[in-house]
Amino acid sequence: MRRYLTHRxxxxxxxxxxxxxxxxxxxxxxxxxPAQVLLGPMAxxxxxxxxxxxxxxxxxxxxxxGRWAARAAQGDLGRSIMLRRxxxxxxxxxxxxxxxxxxxxxxxxxxAGILLGVLAATRPGSPVDRLSQVVAMVGISMPAFWVxxxxxxxxxVQLGWLPGTGxxxxxxxxxxxxxxxxxxxxAVTLSLVxxxxxxxxxxxxxxxxxxxxxxxxxxxxxxxEPRVIGWHAFRNTLVALVTVLGLQVGYxxxxxxxxETVFAWPGVGFMMVNAILxxxxxxxxxxxxxxxxxxxxxxxxxxxxxxxxxPRVRHVH
Amino acid sequence: xxxxxxxxxxxxxxxxxxxxxxxLIVALVALAAALAxxxxxxxxxxxxxxxxxxPPLSPGHPLGxxxxxxxxxxxxxxxxxxxxxxxxxxTLLAMLAGTAVGLVTGFYGGLTxxxxxxxxxxxxxxxxxxLAMLLVAALGPGLVNAMLAVAVVNVSFYxxxxxxxxxxxxxxxxxxxxxxxxxxxxxxxxxxxxxxIAGPILVFVSMNIGVMITxxxxxxxxxxxxQPPTADWGTMLADGRQFITVAAHVAAIPGLAIFxxxxxxNLLGDGLRDALDPRLR
Numbered sequence: 001m002r003r004y005l006t007h008r009x010x011x012x013x014x015x016x017x018x019x020x021x022x023x024x025x026x027x028x029x030x031x032x033x034p035a036q037v038l039l040g041p042m043a044x045x046x047x048x049x050x051x052x053x054x055x056x057x058x059x060x061x062x063x064x065x066g067r068w069a070a071r072a073a074q075g076d077l078g079r080s081i082m083l084r085r086x087x088x089x090x091x092x093x094x095x096x097x098x099x100x101x102x103x104x105x106x107x108x109x110x111x112a113g114i115l116l117g118v119l120a121a122t123r124p125g126s127p128v129d130r131l132s133q134v135v136a137m138v139g140i141s142m143p144a145f146w147v148x149x150x151x152x153x154x155x156x157v158q159l160g161w162l163p164g165t166g167x168x169x170x171x172x173x174x175x176x177x178x179x180x181x182x183x184x185x186x187a188v189t190l191s192l193v194x195x196x197x198x199x200x201x202x203x204x205x206x207x208x209x210x211x212x213x214x215x216x217x218x219x220x221x222x223x224x225e226p227r228v229i230g231w232h233a234f235r236n237t238l239v240a241l242v243t244v245l246g247l248q249v250g251y252x253x254x255x256x257x258x259x260e261t262v263f264a265w266p267g268v269g270f271m272m273v274n275a276i277l278x279x280x281x282x283x284x285x286x287x288x289x290x291x292x293x294x295x296x297x298x299x300x301x302x303x304x305x306x307x308x309x310x311p312r313v314r315h316v317h
Numbered sequence: 318x319x320x321x322x323x324x325x326x327x328x329x330x331x332x333x334x335x336x337x338x339x340x341l342i343v344a345l346v347a348l349a350a351a352l353a354x355x356x357x358x359x360x361x362x363x364x365x366x367x368x369x370x371x372p373p374l375s376p377g378h379p380l381g382x383x384x385x386x387x388x389x390x391x392x393x394x395x396x397x398x399x400x401x402x403x404x405x406x407x408t409l410l411a412m413l414a415g416t417a418v419g420l421v422t423g424f425y426g427g428l429t430x431x432x433x434x435x436x437x438x439x440x441x442x443x444x445x446x447x448l449a450m451l452l453v454a455a456l457g458p459g460l461v462n463a464m465l466a467v468a469v470v471n472v473s474f475y476x477x478x479x480x481x482x483x484x485x486x487x488x489x490x491x492x493x494x495x496x497x498x499x500x501x502x503x504x505x506x507x508x509x510x511x512x513x514i515a516g517p518i519l520v521f522v523s524m525n526i527g528v529m530i531t532x533x534x535x536x537x538x539x540x541x542x543x544q545p546p547t548a549d550w551g552t553m554l555a556d557g558r559q560f561i562t563v564a565a566h567v568a569a570i571p572g573l574a575i576f577x578x579x580x581x582x583n584l585l586g587d588g589l590r591d592a593l594d595p596r597l598r
Contacts, residue, residue, distance in 0.1 A: 011438075018439040026455040095539075137587070141580040143531050145538045146572030149558060153565045254444030261539050262558075273539045276454040288451050292443050 004307060019292045020072065024065045027281045033057075037279050038081055055081075072289065078282035082275070087286040091268065097167055097289060098267035100179070101233055101259065104187030104254035109194035109248070109262045114241070116195075118201025121210065124228055132199050139196025144255065148189040148262035155185060167262040186263040190256055194248045205237040239310050246302030250295040336588025350397040359388035361548040370564040378585040383553070383567050384560055393574050394458030395548040400578060403464045404530035410468035412522055415475020416514075422476070423483030424506055434480075437473045445470045449532065453541040460533075460549070463542035467532045471525065471578075478521060482514045516593045522585035527579040534575050550575050 035051040036043065043051075052058045056067065071078070077087035120132035156164030163182050168174050209215060210233055218232045219225075257269030264270065268287050275283035349356070359377075365386030373389075375380040380389040417435075422430040440448065452466035467569060486492060487510070495505050536542035537551025550571040557568030 014435075015439060015442045018435075019442050022443075023451065026451050030455040030457070099501060137580070137583060141527065141576060141583050143534060143538075143572060143575050143579070145535060145554065146569075146576060149554070149561060149568050149572060153561050153569065157562050157565070249447075250444045254447040257446060257450070258535050258539065263411065271530050272450065273541070275460070276450065277540055284451075284454055288443075291447050295444050295447075 005304070008300060008303055011151070012296055015296055016293060019296065020069055020289060021065065023288045024068060027285055028061055028064070030279075030281070061267050068285075074189070077286040080275075080280055080283045082278050082283070083282045087282050090271070090283070091286050091290055094266060094268045094271045094287075097265060098253060098256055098260070098269065100167075100183065101186055101190060101256055101265055101267055102249065104183045105194065105252055105256075106249065108187055109191040110245070112191075113195045113198025114202050116199040118206055118229065118234065120199070120203045121206030129203075131204055135305070136196045136200040139192045142192060143258075144189055144192065145258040145262050147192060148259055149185065151185045151189060152262070162238055167266055186259050186265050189262070190252060190259045193255065194252065197248065198241070198244060201240055202237060205240045206233060209233045209236045239306070242302060242305055242309060243282035246298050246305075249298050253291050253294060324338070333588070335584050336591075339584025339586075339588060341583045342577055343585055346397050346578050346581065347401060349394050350401050353394050353398055358391040358394060361387060361391040362546050363387065363520075370437065370560060370567065372564070374568075375565055380570055381564070381566050383556060384564075389553075389567065391568055392548040392553060393550070393571060396550045396571060396574065399460070399543060399547065399549045400530050400534060400575070403460065403467075403533045404526050404582075406475065407464045407468040407471070407529045407533065408522055408526050410465075411471035411525070412475055412518065414468075415472040416479050416518060418472065418481025419481075420483060420506060420510065423480035424487060424510060429589060432477070432478075437476055440470070440473045441477075446532070446535075449536065450541065453536060458544065459535070460539045460543040460547065463533050463536040467529055467536070471529070473517070474525075475521065477494040479514055482517055483510055486510050486513045520586070520590045520593050524583070525590045527582035527585075527586065530582065531575065531579055 033048075035048050035054075035055065039047055039051060049058075056064060059067075068078070075088055077091065080084060080087050080090060083090060116128075116132045116135065120126075120129040123129055152164035155162045155257050162184050163169065164185060167182050169182075210229075215228060215233055218228050218286060223232070254266075254269070256267055257273060259265065260267040260270035261273055268291060272284055272287040274280075275287065329593040365382070367382055368375075368378070368382050368386040370381040371378045371386075372380070375381055378388050378390070380393065382388055383392070419434055422433045443451070449463075449470045452469060453462055456462035457464065492505060492509055495509050500508070533542055534549070534551035534554075537549050538555045540555065543549035543552050545556070553571035554568050554575075556572065557564075557566075560567050
């Protein structure tokens with residue numbers, strides 16, 4: 001276990017350093033000059049030169065990376081060029097919004113997906129089974145940005161039941177009820193893909209497990225059907241579900257970008273789209289770094305959880 | 318043989334029917350896209366300020382018109398060309414590059430394999446939508462760059478899959494036999510390994526095209542892909558967004574087009590997988 005742990009931690013560290021370099025390199029090589037963007041087309045060469053020196057853009061690339069990485073490791077991600085504010089507090093505020101959205105989607109997708117998958121697997125060929133397959137197929141084929149718009153058209157514009165943009169009402173008290181009302185539509189939109197994937201995975205791994213000898217044994221010794229399914233069979237689909245949970249949290253954090261754009265949800269994705277369009281490099285770097293780091297950490301946690309759930313993993317290299 | 322014994326079981330029959338539906342959708346969209354210049358359609362970019370936001374079934378505009386009075390049916394048909402070309406090209410690019418990497422690393426192993434796999438670990442450390450956005454940020458927004466970004470992000474999936482398949486095939490007896498009779502490494506790769514992985518690659522390609530189409534439309538939707546006035550489903554949706562309170566169809570219709578095409582691709586891909594890989598049934 002110790003060797004496995006060390007191995008996993010070291011490789012996660014390697015990946016993080018690599019990720020930070022890729023993030024830095026990608027935007028360093030990008031065309032477009034932030035100084036030019038900031039000062040506009042009327043700027044004189046001298047003004048541009050001054051601002052570049054002030055922002056450190058005139059230094060050699062590897063020096064810029066070193067300085068940036070060292071500061072980033074201490075939590076200093078620089079200042080947003082457009083907002084003229086430090087990146088980190090802005091990111092933290094945005095990340096909170098993205099986490100709330102992803103959390104909402106997760107809470108909807110996993111229980112519903114697991115329930116649908118279990119019901120389908122225990123009644124193969126039944127209407128529930130067919131429904132689960134339709135949900136899976138339709139869920140992965142519908143673009144999230146379209147579903148979001150349809151929900152806004154239906155529930156906000158036509159029916160007027162739920163708000164369709166933002167996280168709080170401008171005139172509201174900023175309370176939990178207001179937040180929850182704003183969360184419903186985006187969370188439902190974001191939950192569709194994971195719902196499809198979780199129900200499909202639960203169904204197929206339950207079908208595999210139910211066909212195994214020990215399930216037949218449990219039935220033969222007289223265990224009730226709920227006990228066979230809930231206790232014996234379902235527990236063995238958990239390993240697969242843990243893996244997909246890790247992957248889906250990563251999807252939710254990054255895939256939220258479309259949903260955030262549609263619903264003007266003030267999250268990291270929405271912020272990054274605007275930052276890319278305005279070439280606000282520090283903000284883009286910070287956003288990508290934050291999401292990628294979170295993703296690496298979640299994968300690490302998943303692997304470690306895996307080792308706890310399934311002892312065989314600890315000995316495999 | 319009785320008819321009961323020869324007829325496939327109900328689920329298989331149903332699956333066959335859905336595969337046919339998928340094939341039909343994809344064929345119709347491809348046909349419309351290919352024939353777009355010959356079809357009796359309005360110019361997709363001709364604006365007509367007097368006929369703005371016409372509802373569906375208006376005279377002259379079967380699907381209505383957008384905020385500049387452009388014909389939506391025409392734009393949807395021309396948009397199919399963009400979506401199909403981008404989806405197919407991005408998939409081909411990812412497949413070719415990924416297969417090459419997977420073949421070389423899996424077959425020869427050694428230092429190349431080690432370095433390439435660490436690189437792929439690194440690429441896969443990013444949620445792939447994020448990496449595509451980062452690449453577009455680096456290359457600059459645009460349809461070609463969005464397509465390249467979506468392709469690059471998917472290379473690692475192909476490379477990993479092909480490498481794993483090659484590792485299994487490499488140890489098979491028929492490869493050893495080929496080597497024993499004096500086949501060169503190149504010949505073994507071409508004649509013995511490549512045919513063995515063609516099926517799984519084809520299955521993955523068919524499942525991948527739908528994802529590629531959604532992703533490139535998504536990048537266009539957030540303004541990082543196709544730029545106006547290109548008739549692209551993603552940009553059309555983004556344009557229509559501003560008018561959902563007065564003319565919801567302007568945004569709903571291009572989204573429906575994306576959904577139908579991707580659904581068709583996925584149904585077809587599922588069917589192809591069932592046909593080529595009986596173990597997954």
